[in-house]
Amino acid sequence: xxxxxxxxxxxxxxxxxxxxxxxxxxxxxxxxxxxxxxxxxxxxxxxxxxxxxxxxxxxxxxxxxxxxxxxxxxxxxxxxxxxxxxxxxxxxxxxxxxxxxxxxxxxxxxxxxxxxxxxxxxxxxxxxxxxxxxxxxxxxxxxxxxxxxxxxxxxxxxxxx
Numbered sequence: 694x695x696x697x698x699x700x701x702x703x704x705x706x707x708x709x710x711x712x713x714x715x716x717x718x719x720x721x722x723x724x725x726x727x728x729x730x731x732x733x734x735x736x737x738x739x740x741x742x743x744x745x746x747x748x749x750x751x752x753x754x755x756x757x758x759x760x761x762x763x764x765x766x767x768x769x770x771x772x773x774x775x776x777x778x779x780x781x782x783x784x785x786x787x788x789x790x791x792x793x794x795x796x797x798x799x800x801x802x803x804x805x806x807x808x809x810x811x812x813x814x815x816x817x818x819x820x821x822x823x824x825x826x827x828x829x830x831x832x833x834x835x836x837x838x839x840x841x842x843x844x845x846x847x848x849x850x851x852x853x854x
Contacts, residue, residue, distance in 0.1 A: 731793035742766045751775040757848035761826045769822040773814040782811040786832035795823040826852040
């Protein structure tokens with residue numbers, strides 16, 4: 694009889710260990726985000742990040758010209774100091790052949806993505822774009838909210854070799 698009890702105990706223990714192992718593996722898999730990182734980000738030293746700040750004012754960017762260097766990691770801080778919301782639409786600037794995007798960071802959270810086509814910034818808030826320029830050239834950006842671009846809210850990013 695004691696052999697049967699021991700066998701049942703061993704089987705219960707083995708079943709419990711198996712179930713714990715299965716649920717632990719499932720939990721780890723659920724917690725790990727699946728993110729496609731741009732291949733150009735491999736080997737980038739983010740401790741060497743250069744910070745570039747742009748103020749989003751009511752109907753202008755300051756500065757309205759940004760100069761970046763190919764291969765240098767940047768934290769582009771968009772600081773909305775205006776009374777209304779603004780955005781930055783990059784057109785070809787946000788193309789994955791032009792910049793490698795690591796993440797978009799704000800006070801309300803972080804988005805790890807390899808691509809965005811615009812960034813919306815509420816009044817009195819900041820957004821950070823962590824990126825690496827890839828392709829030299831001149832790329833325009835603008836605010837797409839009604840009337841803002843027409844009032845002069847546009848600029849240019851110059852990426853140099």
